[in-house]
Amino acid sequence: MAQMMLAAVVLLAACAQGTLESEGPTSDQFPVLTGPDAGSATGAAGSLDPTGSGAGTDGQNLCGGVPCDKACCGGMQCVDTQTSKANCGSCGMVCPNGASCVEGNCKCDDPNAKACGTFCIDVTTDPENCGSCGNPCNAPTECIAGECKCPDGSSGNNTCGDQCTDTQTDANNCGRCGMVCAEHLACSEGVCRCPGGGKDCDGACVDSTSDNNNCGTCGTVCESPTSCKAGACKCENANEFACEGACITGQDDPNNCGACGRVCTDGQSCCSGSCTDTQANINHCGGCGMACGTSADNCSAGTCMCGSSPQCTATNAMVCNWLKACAPF
Secondary structure: HHHHHHHHHHHHHHHHHHHHHOOOOOOOOOOOOOOOOOOOOOOOOOOOOOOOOEHHHOOOOEEEEEOOOOEEEOOOOOOOOOOOOOOOOOOOOOOOOOOOOOOOEEEOOOOOOOEOEEEEEOOOOOOOOOOOOOOOOOOEEEEOOOOEEEEOOOOOHHHEEEOOOOOOOOOOOOOOOOOOOOOEEEEEEOOOOHHHHHHEOOOEOOOOOOOOOOOOOOOOOEEEEEEEEOEEEEOOOOOEEEEOOOOOOOOOOOOOOOOOOOOOOOEEEHHHHHHHHHHHOOOOOOOOOOOOHOOOOOOEEEEEOOOOEOOOOHOEEEEOOOOEEEEOO
16 A cells, blocks of 8 residues: 555656646757847747748748848838839839839830829820820810810810811911901901912902002002002003102203202203203213213313313324323323
């Protein structure tokens, strides 16, 4: 009986010793990481961090419990932010539909498209984003090649009411909506003008270069015998001018010498439209057009003279020299 009690005591002691030794994991059941390679509480193998991020046993960053040499997004996803459409440039930066992530920047796949909000839009045809984001076309214009135009492509984003119009040529909307040109005028470059370059005179288009009643300017009337030529009242012959109802040359008329009403004084003649003293003018000596030439150096009393002597005779081929004397030519 004593032996049985002794065996029971030994068994109880052995059980108590076994219970204490089994508390907590031993080194061969759950390795304990220590030193510089030990994982932090952010995800080394065998750590208690449920995200699995942090530094691994070899010093690498971990993401979701695996090594990651890129960006760790959400603590679980190793992402290349240079190419990821959902994390372009940084975590959470989502590229619009129709775009790709190129070198960390969202770029639309279509070369004609631009990123407008969360979509890539073709700004060459989109009526709400024509040419650039947020630039709408006014109805009824359409987006054609990135510009708001009427369907025929003839006008810009100019509408009057609900109609397409070209305010440069529309006679009912000339220059701006509601500017109506008079019936005889046309709209040219946004201005109401006479067609063909005429002049608007009293509600009619006239050619002021040839209209005898509006010559040069409105209301300028050409009196007979003149007519409107190149915007001025003129006689038929280019060397004549109108004077007191007649066309004259004014070249030899002493009462209208060179101009209407210009009278030459006593003793003067009208020579080539100038009042001239033919008694003393060497180019009109004794009469209009009678030039003395080299045989004389002055005109006296209507006679060509060399000095104080009559002009040199042409038969002897003599000239009047600087000494006022006749000398051989």
